[in-house]
Amino acid sequence: MSEPITLNVGGKLYTTSLKTLTRFPESMLGLMFDGALSTSKDRQGNYFIDRDGKMFRYILNFLRTSHLDLPVDFQELDLLNREADFFQIQPLLEALQKIKSPVTKIKKNVMLNIIHDSYLHTVGSYTVKIVTVQVFSTSCALLKLLNSKFYYVFNGDNLSTGTNLEDSKFISLEWAENTGSRMERHYVMQNWKSLYVSPSHQQIQNLEMFVQQIIKTAVDGGFLLHSIPSVSSVPVILHFTQY
Known part of the structure; x- marks a missing residue:
């Protein structure tokens, strides 16, 4: 016991x-x-x-x-x-x-937490920021929606995020912020991936853009956002209502 x-x-x-x-x-x-x-x-x-x-x-x-x-x-x-x-x-x-x-x-209040971190990686004369996030939610439906919209691009190929929500209660992502085509060779050598979101197929440039796309995807999926979060806080906490 x-x-x-x-x-x-x-x-x-x-x-x-x-x-x-x-x-x-x-x-x-x-x-x-x-x-x-x-x-x-x-x-x-x-x-x-x-x-x-x-x-x-x-x-x-x-x-x-x-x-x-x-x-x-x-x-x-x-x-x-x-x-x-x-x-x-x-x-x-x-x-x-x-x-x-x-x-x-019945209306359902939904909470979504984004725990984030980043670190700098230097290759030669270039410095790249690597961003890591874990997204938790009280709604499995919202997690599945988000998991279906984000994907990686590596060496010209589109890849899934690899998150199996049957075995996990959160989405875990890691990507390198965009530094332009001059770094493509280093991306492959370091196994860095770029993060994109559908259906716009925009590249996620930074954490702020990631949170914006989380909100847009949730709202488009029928979730009502209660307030604009502070992206600088850890974790970033979002409150939605789902009807």
Whole structure:
């Protein structure tokens, strides 16, 4: 059995197990506690989540039993729905939807994290920037969409990114920023690849352009962007809504 895990949710402490927190792997909690998303801790070393502590009681009980048990006079369905939406626990959202209205269409909040890094590689008198990114999302549909749009070009050939989403919950990419045709021979020698995006078949010049193409691809695919992210932050965090 795994050791107990204590959470500080909005100032209220809850103790549970890793198995319970990862019961739904595609939920926010599932991604947080399998290492796909970053976590933070309070001064006592408890995992800290800045959400409604009172509502988390019902969320945790649902994770334990897969049943939504609410008091007869429960009056905070909208608040509980917002919390379930944040944690992206789809079975709980569906259970709440049955209580509220069987005909209202459920909207799904989607988070996408881009963890990025870069380093400089010098060849002779030229310096090339190599960019690495890992793209995580709470939506498998969004990850599959993005994975289908980006591709490499190496020595004149188009190559897939090589990410198998059946075995992974993220997309991992590495490319060399464009330095012009004078470096083509070095690209081949160093096994560097250029990154492109379809259907425009534009070459990704830098991280800023990569994030722009992520947003464009998601929006074209039916995801509504909530706010413009800061590309300088690590990770770059994007919030979407999918209907």
